[in-house]
Amino acid sequence: MNRTTISKATIRRFGVYIQALESLGKESRVVSSDRLAAACGLHPGLIRKDLAWYGGIGRRGSGYEVHALLSVIKHTLSVDRIWRVAVVEPTVTGRALLPGTALAQRGFEVSAVFSSDCDSVGERYGALEVHPLRMAQEIVPRLGIEIGVIATAPEHAQYAADTLVRAGVYGLLCYAPVRISSQPGVFVIHVDVFQPFFTVAHALGLGDPDSRAVARRRNNVFREPGVQPDSGPRGRV
Amino acid sequence: MNRTTISKATIRRFGVYIQALESLGKESRVVSSDRLAAACGLHPGLIRKDLAWYGGIGRRGSGYEVHALLSVIKHTLSVDRIWRVAVVEPTVTGRALLPGTALAQRGFEVSAVFSSDCDSVGERYGALEVHPLRMAQEIVPRLGIEIGVIATAPEHAQYAADTLVRAGVYGLLCYAPVRISSQPGVFVIHVDVFQPFFTVAHALGLGDPDSRAVARRRNNVFREPGVQPDSGPRGRV
DNA sequence: CAGTGTGAATTCCTTCACAGCC
């Protein structure tokens, strides 16, 4: 099963596993698929399928060795190294990614902040000074920055993206609410921080509008695939 | 096709459509599935399928009327009203949701900020003052807050969630990296703001580690379902 | 014509259930 490409869904979950394993690892040296499943809110079988991609990394009867697992998964996701990141526009969204956040612990180091706004240029956030966007051309290669975060207003997103790409960035996360287009060879992800609110609203609002009691009585309507209906294991109230 | 429950995937996309339509609406009164698809990075057929749920809301030959479409989709997602939201802990993540962000424009109004940290209590963010978490019991019902955002450290997440739920909240967004368990009738979504970075890292790091040139030359490896490989004249090989 | 609505085909993902190993 090995030499195949991993499914997109699996890749997404690998990120979740890293997250969960980091904390599970503090408690025990080994986890079973059941335990990991509970921590992630997924079906145990799904976890075994995902991990089976490595071909027998688990031990029957006991489970998976946390450290080893973390290690291979991180390697697969290429997060067993440091990625340097540039943020364009220190907006609220942009600033939420700056050092001091958990982002750094996961191997992503924001090493530059750019802005097209004269007022912002020169401001400092911790050790970082805001530079004019036009300096990306020089700074990006010098600091070995490979990933760019677009946190501009939508109308400036494309320009910011182009500028970063020209400077050498080849992975982009766009937080602005527009679709930016990129040259081949550049990988782009569009992130909408507020989408989850929509999902919650839909779940809560089911049935007649503002009949709060109804919604309250209703069980979770969405279950992430694999999530047990409720009353979690680990379910202390 | 109407009386069926909508698929989870469709619901997620409805959120995206709202987003896209808000800006497309400024340019034209009508959109085709092709145009909307381009704006969202999706396959046109998929959009027609999704919208067909409403049963003939489009006009053959011309497309969908933007305003009407927005209106029904918003209704479906229950975002044709205001939802009041409480945030626990004004961490960087928590603060990114406070008024002034685009969240308010989408119908979600943060009306209270709570903290268990004595130092934070009393701080002001715009018009909002940080209250001790224990006051949730009184404030949540008074302000009609229905949704809670957990932006605490992981070890306090469950407690914060329980407190809010006891106060009357029945929808939760958890930004802390733990799985919180909830009573039936309470809808919970777990959000990990940094997951997209993992996906980018994986895409960029494909193949031999740190052979940047290789990655750079490679085309986007992940395509969101429906996204054309790139520069996509659709169809025809 | 341009563009929707939709069955049918396809691809992708998840769950089941059980054999096999520790």
Place this chain on the structure above:
DNA sequence: GGCTGTGAAGGAATTCACACTG
């Protein structure tokens, strides 16, 4: 006994292709 690895079954979500309509 506990738990992994995995084929086979089942279910979703997406794409295709085309009839049909304004």
